[in-house]
Amino acid sequence: MGAPDSATRGAFPAVAVIDGEGVMIGWTRAAEELTGYPAADILGRPVTTLLPPGAAAAAPDRAPGEGDTRAGLVELRRRDGGGIVVRAEIAPLDTARAGESWLVSAIPAADDLSGGTGSLLEALISHFPVAMAIWDRDLRCVWLNAAANYLESVFPHYHLGRRLSDPIPGVDTGAAQDAMRRVIADGTPMIDREARWVSPDGREVRTLSTSLFRLEGLDGQPLGVCSLALDISHSRARDRLALLREASVRIGSTLDIRKTAQELADLAVPVLADYVTVDLSEATLPDTEPLQRLVATEASIPVFRRAGVASVHDGVPESLWPLGEAVFVPPGSPFTEVLATRRPHFEAVLDTSPSSWLSRDPDRARIIHGTGMHTLIIVPLEARGDILGVAVFVRNANPAPFTRDDLVLAEELVARAALSLDNARRYTRERTTALALQRDLLPRDLCGGTAVEVASRYLPSDGREGVGGDWYDAIRLPGARIALVVGDVTGHGINAAATMGRLRTAVRTLSYLELPPDELLAHLDRLVAEDACGDLDVTGATCLYAVYDAATRRCTMAAAGHPPPAVVSPAGEVTFPQLPSGTPIGLGLGSFESYDLHLAAGTVLALYTDGLIETRQADLDAGMSRLGTALAGAVRLPTLESLCSAVVGTIVGDGPAEDDIALLMARTRA
The missing domain is CATH 3.30.450.20 (PAS domain)
Incomplete structure (x- = not known):
């Protein structure tokens, strides 16, 4: 649609008269400027001349009546072929000469919105x-x-x-x-x-x-x-929703208590607050020094440990205590009130008057005044009925005080973080217990006697599954012989560690019967399968049992679903003997076969669990190839202990272990 010349915009409205038959009988100068039609070219022509093809006539099809006035938008066709949208008002007109007729006034719709008759609307729309x-x-x-x-x-x-x-x-x-x-x-x-x-x-x-x-x-x-x-x-509402969405992804990304606490602090700054701390109780951080051992005074009591802190300012000048340090609070402060009531503390305007609780906490008062803190929220970290600590939100760079909406948002964030912290706490507690049990059940001082030199390593998994049931043992037998064993119980946690201890005890007991390796595994398999109480659930446990006789240099071994050992010759050549794999322990099938090897003096035998060779990116064959390369590259090291460390370091590196790793090495003596 075209537009009239700018000179006409905001001028007088265009006026025309239409008779009862829809014929133009009146035309003003403003109408000519608006449409481009001079009076001589439009008078006597039907009103449809001004309308686009197919449009209905502007004149009503009924007789005019009193007060029968209509107004609205109409599209007109200009003489140059363009179009223009106008706001038209049509009113009945009764004259002696024309009889029943209509008076039409029109202004461009844009002019109606930006001035003239629409000045009130224009004032609203402009702002x-x-x-x-x-x-x-x-x-x-x-x-x-x-x-x-x-x-x-x-x-x-x-x-x-x-x-x-x-x-x-x-x-x-x-x-x-x-x-x-x-x-x-x-x-x-x-x-x-x-x-x-x-x-x-x-x-x-x-x-x-x-x-x-x-x-x-x-x-x-x-x-x-x-x-x-x-x-x-x-939009504040949009920012809040985005923050909550991000919280569901970022908070609790690991089962590490301190990382989870820091994730909450980092997320809330600067969207919600300028300075945030997450302080946890000693029950939530079991690996720290008990707070009761720290010195308390009438004005200051150690209550928390700082687990997370974040600030918009470099160096976090607002924090009195660094990460890991004990946090002291005065009695009767908002912190103790939040712990007692389990309700948040909200101060839109922080009270720093001499009669406030800060008068009993001069160190905090000094920091508050020095950094310009002016608004405060303290929310308890509560999950499954336990108080884990408190989260503190402060503003000093942002001049706006906290609102009740900010309090609701802080509570939402803290509630999500508290559940993640509780999950991390439970996981840490169980993992610590399982790891202690695992290490207690593993042999402390291995001795190969006159037959072999031995060394071992155990690395617990750093994954969410926790400690598993990997184990190893070296059992001295009569006649310059030694039994070497490594096994892996499926599953993780305390149950797997306990089951591992029972299996290790059973293997050690059976070894004193001086059974061949295949018979020993068969007895172990039946023992587990026929357990009357059914509480030895180790279906899928694997084991490799080998007996080395130093007098004959003969090594006899059998496997129960376990990877074969690595054999490193004195010259550094690494091989993996093709053992009959056998079935896992606990199936009751007893399908095991022994395999004999002759080991020259100085040969290294490496027994391991699948955590050393298997990863999410590589299968067992690729892992065994990496193990062979690591052994060949480190076999010249002076001690078996250094060889053990080098192999684990080469394969695992500095990263976390995806699964438990047990490694037992034995070097035959001359």
Whole structure:
């Protein structure tokens, strides 16, 4: 749609008179300027001359009556072929010469919104924070408010006279065009559609909420569409939802108590607070020195340990205590109140008067005054009925005080963190217990006697599954012989560690019967399978049992579903004998076979569990190849202990072990 000359915008309205037959009988100068038709070319012609093809006549089809006035938007066709949307008012007119007729006045719709008869509406729209634009049926921009100008960098088609289909490098309006055409076609508004915009350099991201409404004329036909766009990139409600979504992903990403506490502090700064601390009780941090051993005074009691801290300021000048240190609080302070009541403490304006609790805590008072803290929230960390500590939220750089909405958000964050902390606490407690049991059940001082030199390593898993049931043993037998054994109980935790201890005891007892390896594994398999109480649940446990006779240099071994040992010759050649694999312990099948080897003096025999060779990225064959390479590269080391350390270091490195690792090495003596 075209627009009238700018000189006519905001001038007098265009006026015309239409008789009862729909013929133009009156025409003003303003009407000529608006449409381009001089009076000589329009008078006596039907009103449809001014309407687009297919549009209904502007004159009503009924006789005028008292007070029968109509107003609305109408699209007119100008003499140059362009179109213009006007706001028209049609009123009945009864004259002696023309009889029944109609008086029509019109002004451009854009003028109606930006001045003239719409001055009150213009004042509202100009200050409206929503970008508004009107587009004709060809999706050409015909009107904008002031707020739309601020979004021109995001939406460059916000420009009078520019079509949405006009190509602009880097701008794709296909989806917007489709949406507008649907609204024009069916009249169904599109409300609050979210769109994301990223600047070409990727440094700026904006989120817009857009809505579309169809504009209709007096005849009900579509004239165009009105678009509304609101920049919600920095909406507080949106920021809060984003923070909670991020909390569900970031907080509790590990089962480490201190990492979880620090994740809460890092997440809340600076979105919610300028300074955050997470202080936990000693029951939540069982590996720290008991707080009761620390010196307490009438004005200061050690209550927590600092587990997480974050600040918008470098160096965290607000913190009196670094991470890991005991946190002292005065009696009758908000901290002890939160612990006693299990309810949060909220101070929109922090009370620092001489009568406040800070008068009994001069160190905190000094920090508060020195750093400008002015608003405070303390929330208890509570999970499954236990108080784990407190989280403290403070503002000093942000001048806005905390609101009740901020308190609700802080409680939401703390509730999520508390559950993660409790899960980490339970996991840590069980893992510590299982690890202590595991280490207590493993042999402390291995001795190979005159037959072999022995060394061993055990590495617990750092994964969520916890300590497993890997074990090893070296059992001296009569006649310069020694039994070497390594095994792996499926599962993790205390039960696996306890089962491992029972299996190790059973193997040691059976070894004193001096049974061949295949018979010993068969007895062990039946013992487990026929357990009357059914409390020795080790289905899937694997084991490798070998007996070396120093007199004959003969080594006899059998496997129960376990990987074969690595044999390193004195020259450094590494081989893996093809043992009959056998079935895992506990199936009751007793399908085991012995395998004989001759080991020269100085040969190294390496027995291991699958945690050393198997990872999520590599199978057993690839792991055995890595083990062979590590053994060949370190076999010249002077001691078996150094060889053991080198092999584990080469394969595992500094990273966490995905599964428990047990490694037993034996070097035959001359």
